[in-house]
Amino acid sequence: MKKYALLLGVSLIALMALGMFSSAIGDSHGGTKGKSAVKAKNEDWKAEFPDYYESWRGTSKSDEIVDMLKKNPQMVILWAGYGFAKDYNKARGHMYGLVSNVNSLRTGAPTGPTDGPMPTACWTCKSPDVQRVIDEDGENEYFTGKWARLGDQIVNTIGCADCHDSESYELTISRDYLARGLEASPVDYSKVDDTQMHSLVCAGCHVEYYFKATEYKDTAGADQKAMVVTLPWSEGFLAEEAEAYYDGIDFADWTHSISKAPMLKAQHPDYELYTTGLHFKRGVSCADCHMPETADGEADHAVSNPMTNIKNSCLNCHDATEEELKATLEIKYNRREQLNQMAMNTLATAHLEAGKAWEAGATEAEMAEVLQLLRSGQWFWDYAIASHGGYIHAPEESLRVLGVAINKGSDARIKLAGILAKHGVMNYEAPDYSTKEKAQALAGVDLEKEIKAKIQFRNTLFKEWTESAIKNGYLDPDARKGMTDNTSYPK
Ligand code: HEC
Numbered sequence: 001m002k003k004y005a006l007l008l009g010v011s012l013i014a015l016m017a018l019g020m021f022s023s024a025i026g027d028s029h030g031g032t033k034g035k036s037a038v039k040a041k042n043e044d045w046k047a048e049f050p051d052y053y054e055s056w057r058g059t060s061k062s063d064e065i066v067d068m069l070k071k072n073p074q075m076v077i078l079w080a081g082y083g084f085a086k087d088y089n090k091a092r093g094h095m096y097g098l099v100s101n102v103n104s105l106r107t108g109a110p111t112g113p114t115d116g117p118m119p120t121a122c123w124t125c126k127s128p129d130v131q132r133v134i135d136e137d138g139e140n141e142y143f144t145g146k147w148a149r150l151g152d153q154i155v156n157t158i159g160c161a162d163c164h165d166s167e168s169y170e171l172t173i174s175r176d177y178l179a180r181g182l183e184a185s186p187v188d189y190s191k192v193d194d195t196q197m198h199s200l201v202c203a204g205c206h207v208e209y210y211f212k213a214t215e216y217k218d219t220a221g222a223d224q225k226a227m228v229v230t231l232p233w234s235e236g237f238l239a240e241e242a243e244a245y246y247d248g249i250d251f252a253d254w255t256h257s258i259s260k261a262p263m264l265k266a267q268h269p270d271y272e273l274y275t276t277g278l279h280f281k282r283g284v285s286c287a288d289c290h291m292p293e294t295a296d297g298e299a300d301h302a303v304s305n306p307m308t309n310i311k312n313s314c315l316n317c318h319d320a321t322e323e324e325l326k327a328t329l330e331i332k333y334n335r336r337e338q339l340n341q342m343a344m345n346t347l348a349t350a351h352l353e354a355g356k357a358w359e360a361g362a363t364e365a366e367m368a369e370v371l372q373l374l375r376s377g378q379w380f381w382d383y384a385i386a387s388h389g390g391y392i393h394a395p396e397e398s399l400r401v402l403g404v405a406i407n408k409g410s411d412a413r414i415k416l417a418g419i420l421a422k423h424g425v426m427n428y429e430a431p432d433y434s435t436k437e438k439a440q441a442l443a444g445v446d447l448e449k450e451i452k453a454k455i456q457f458r459n460t461l462f463k464e465w466t467e468s469a470i471k472n473g474y475l476d477p478d479a480r481k482g483m484t485d486n487t488s489y490p491k
């Protein structure tokens with residue numbers, strides 16, 4: 001820790017000197033219509049910053065697909081009736097952000113610009129083209145219509161202009177919804193310093209959000225509805241505070257197809273959870289671990305799992321060996337996993353028992369409390385684990401939130417045993433959901449149909465989007481060179 005005390009001393013002085021860096025949040029791009037200054041093509045930054053460009057391309061090495069539904073089939077039951085029951089993989093490198101989204105079975109297989117399950121908002125954390133299109137068309141206009149509408153426009157993966165201003169090159173808050181979220185939050189963000197910026201550039205995407213239905217009139221005066229990415233931050237960053245926000249507006253992402261509970265889906269509250277941990281309290285930023293300085297003193301732009309780079313990412317501050325840190329993290333991971341498995345088993349079984357209770361003739365009044373416990377318990381579980389790094393970002397908070405989830409799931413099951421008994425069902429055993437296949441059969445997912453349609457989409461409309469984007473100068477022909485084409489399904 002001595003080493004850290006020294007570093008902290010230096011960085012505080014640096015910070016004071018950096019008063020001029022402090023950027024007011026309102027400074028972000030305006031969303032006013034007109035031509036955009038956003039340099040969305042990552043290749044347009046290459047000539048000036050060849051080293052940073054090459055380093056950033058290093059994220060393409062993290063290309064492996066880890067099928068989370070195979071690893072944890074309970075998730076299929078937990079998300080029954082929602083896209084996540086079809087396909088859900090562990091995060092990969094930023095170079096894959098855009099194609100992972102295109103390949104996911106969750107985005108479906110649109111055949112044209114007005115077709116498919118998802119709104120345009122689904123592109124929002126995948127590409128610097130998002131802010132370019134918002135600048136050119138307007139924010140509500142961007143957030144209107146189907147995901148497929150912008151397939152030939154949103155084509156560059158997560159890159160330079162998502163974190164840097166395209167003119168001054170300084171770190172920037174590139175998304176207006178983040179600026180609005182910060183303003184709405186109880187934390188004072190009126191002045192943002194350098195250390196905060198090293199985390200806030202990530203918070204444009206690594207946060208919890210929902211799509212807020214927003215009515216407006218387009219330029220022709222016609223009524224339109226936008227689905228605007230919105231951060232539920234006005235109550236605070238804790239799981240219960242975000243839940244209070246959603247409960248307050250009576251919001252549900254979907255109705256569970258087995259239990260009929262009005263559910264919430266946590267996205268990836270990495271930033272929120274991180275702010276509860278000791279590293280955050282000690283002024284360590286996301287970039288300190290995920291983009292540590294290389295030997296040449298440059299921020300490593302191959303954002304990845306720091307445990308593959310302990311020497312640069314942790315040993316800058318910690319007097320420990322790589323083995324010691326690995327062992328510490330393994331213990332933290334196992335603690336989190338133990339509670340994660342308990343929470344998933346309890347909640348998934350409760351959903352199936354609720355399904356049985358409906359079948360046995362349970363009434364809405366009898367089920368109301370159970371459905372609320374399922375909604376809330378699953379929200380807490382998801383909030384703790386949707387941020388994969390939570391066990392290191394905020395170890396204690398992750399365990400606390402999982403504890404609440406397990407408690408609510410258990411309460412639901414006790415109540416369900418009573419309801420089932422009242423309707424003549426004794427000692428009910430939920431069906432086996434121990435593999436992805438079994439769980440998807442119970443959740444009514446026709447995986448083969450989904451895959452077939454997706455492959456057709458990849459071979460037709462997606463190819464057209466790419467060709468059109470290259471022809472119209474939105475995408476560099478070499479932008480996706482050297483990337484692999486891994487998917488969770490056979491092609
Ligand atoms: C995920 C966010 C992120 C992305 C994407 C990103 N950078 Fe950076 N970049 C940073 C951070 C954080 C720093 C460190 C800034 C500091 O030390 O003050 C940085 C530093 C730099 C610097 C050093 C100058 C400075 O401001 O300190 C340059 C130049 C740079 N990046 C260029 C690029 C280029 C070119 C790309 C695209 C190929 C890119 N960056 C993509 C976050 C990002």
Ligand code: HEC
Pocket residue numbers: 062090091092093094095096097098100101124125126127158159162163198199201202203204205206286287290291303304305
């Ligand atoms: C424009 C949105 C965006 C920004 C900004 C962004 N990320 Fe990401 N990040 C993503 C998405 C999307 C993925 C998942 C990509 C995939 O699975 O294909 C991801 C993946 C990751 C991963 C997993 C990488 C791996 O190889 O396992 C890490 C770690 C990560 N981001 C950290 C950061 C950090 C730290 C910052 C800020 C310095 C940041 N991200 C900024 C969107 C973003």
Ligand code: HEC
Pocket residue numbers: 090091092199202203206270271274279284285286287288289290305306307387388389392393
């Ligand atoms: C103290 C170092 C440290 C800090 C600070 C840190 N992380 Fe992490 N993060 C890690 C480690 C270690 C992992 C790897 C967990 C694993 O894969 O087992 C990780 C994992 C992740 C992942 C998941 C990658 C995946 O493969 O799914 C994302 C995303 C991420 N971090 C984003 C962030 C963001 C955003 C911040 C700031 C709000 C942040 N991290 C701050 C150490 C850190």
Ligand code: HEC
Pocket residue numbers: 004277278279282284285288289306307310313314315316317318325328329392395
């Ligand atoms: C920029 C400096 C910095 C970096 C980089 C950093 N740490 Fe830390 N770490 C700290 C500080 C400061 C503390 C708090 C020490 C205290 O107050 O007792 C801490 C505490 C910890 C703790 C104990 C607290 C907890 O949250 O459980 C662990 C474990 C830890 N760090 C692991 C890591 C690992 C693993 C990495 C690399 C992925 C890493 N740290 C990177 C500065 C850093």
